[in-house]
Amino acid sequence: MISVIICSADPAALQLVKENVAETIGTDHEIIAFANANAEKGICELYNEGTKQAKYDILVFMHEDIEMKTVHWGARVLEIFAGNPKLGLVGVAGGGYKSLVPSSWYNADLEMNGGFYCNLIQGFKHSGREAFLDYRNAKNEKLTKVASIDGCWMATRKEVALTHPFDQHLLKHFHAYDIDFSLAVGRQYDVAVTYEVLLSHFSEGNFSQVWENEISKVHKKWSAVLPVNADGLDEKSLLRYERRAFRLYFERKLDQGKTYKELMQVCWNARHSRIFKGLKWYKMYVDLWRVWRKGND
Template identity: 80%
Template sequence: MISVIICSANSEELQSVRENIDQTIGVAYEIIAFDNGNAEKGICELYNQGAERAKFDNLVFMHEDIEMKTEHWGAKVLEVFAAHPNLGLMGIAGGGYKSVVPSSWYNADLEVNGGFYCNLIQGFKYSGREAFLDYRNAKNEKLTKVASIDGCWMATKKKIALANSFDQDLLKHFHAYDIDFSLAVGRQYDVAVTYEVLLSHFSEGNFSHNWEDEILKVHKKWSAVLPVNADGLDEKTLLRYERRAFRMYFEKQLDKGKTYHELMQICWHARKSRIFKGLKWYKMFVDLWRVWGKADNFE
């Protein structure tokens, strides 16, 4: 039995996904849908309300621009959670390493092998590219532990969602909630990507200035916890990659008009990370100073 929670911005898409869920879920369910077409509330606030209202112990948070492809996928969700008692959060796409460098749920320009796991049919609402099956299962597993997952489809338990509520005070829009929730749940439970549920996601996402602002809030909040290294990668090597990724990130941000003060704040919060303790952070700061020294804008 599953409570499906949806923050809706399009009534036609909502109706379509309602019908799709009814045809494919295969278990008793309810849909808790919020009409948020005017964007009066952030997704975190509505997801928290949905979790509180849910009458079932198993929750699925999902976007409305989705078509579930797996028959009886609800039964599969229940089966996977029953077989993995420490599983707290499951998605269909995720990253095995969540970097200190601000990024989405996958690696931020780090030269690491793998680390990107997914099983979905990816559509392209904004670019117009042809949809394709994006299947990345480097470990050849049914369930892969990760650091964070994509928020287009997320399965969890009601007790976990209530104990690790979406941070509606920090995130008031529609971005970064999935990373924040993954990191919160991952403190006590496993976060994982399943390859036994397939869906079509019609949108590739929109990485706007608002998205960047929300990502920075999450990175500041979790600066003492990052990086999260579910892949068990060599952290000495990762330190070198992180330093280089920071240089690339700052160069891009300077090109976008970020100021010295704004970038310094990001650098300052990174000092809390375990891989940047002491002189390691100082060395990174020197690297970034060289980047800043090339900039014309030091406001």
């Protein structure tokens, strides 16, 4: 039995996804939907409200621009949680390494970034590209432990969501909640990607300035925890990879008009990380100062 929680901006899309869930879930369920077309509340606040209202022990948070493809996917989700007592959160896409450098749940700037794991049909609402099946299961597993997941679709236990609520005080909009929730849950439980549930996601996301601001908040909050290395990458090499990724991040953001002060605040937050203690952080600071000087010569 599953409680499906949706923050809706489009009544027509909501109706379609309700019908789709009813046809495919394959178990008793309820849908808790919040009409939020005018964005009166952030997604974290509404997800927390949905958690409190839910009458079932397994919760699924999902976007409304989704079509579930797997028949009886709900029954499969129940089996996954029943068979994995340490599992706290599961999605259909996620990254094995969550970088200290601000990014989504996967940072392409890193030379060695752990795995990119997913099973979904990715659509492209904004760019107009043709949708395709994005299946990445390098370990050939049914369930892969990851550092963080994509929030387009994610399932958890009600007790987990009550103990580790979405941070509605920090995140007021509709971005970064998935990374924040993954990191919070991952402190006590396993976070994983399943390949046994397939869905079609119609949008590739919108990486706006608001998205960037929310990501920055999450990285500041978790700076003492990041990076999260669920893939077991060589810890001795992480400092080198992160330093390079920071340089690329600074170069790109300077080109986009970010100020030295804004970027050095990101650097300052990173001093809490286990990989940048003491002199190691100072060396990175000098690296980034040189990037800024080079761009202003």
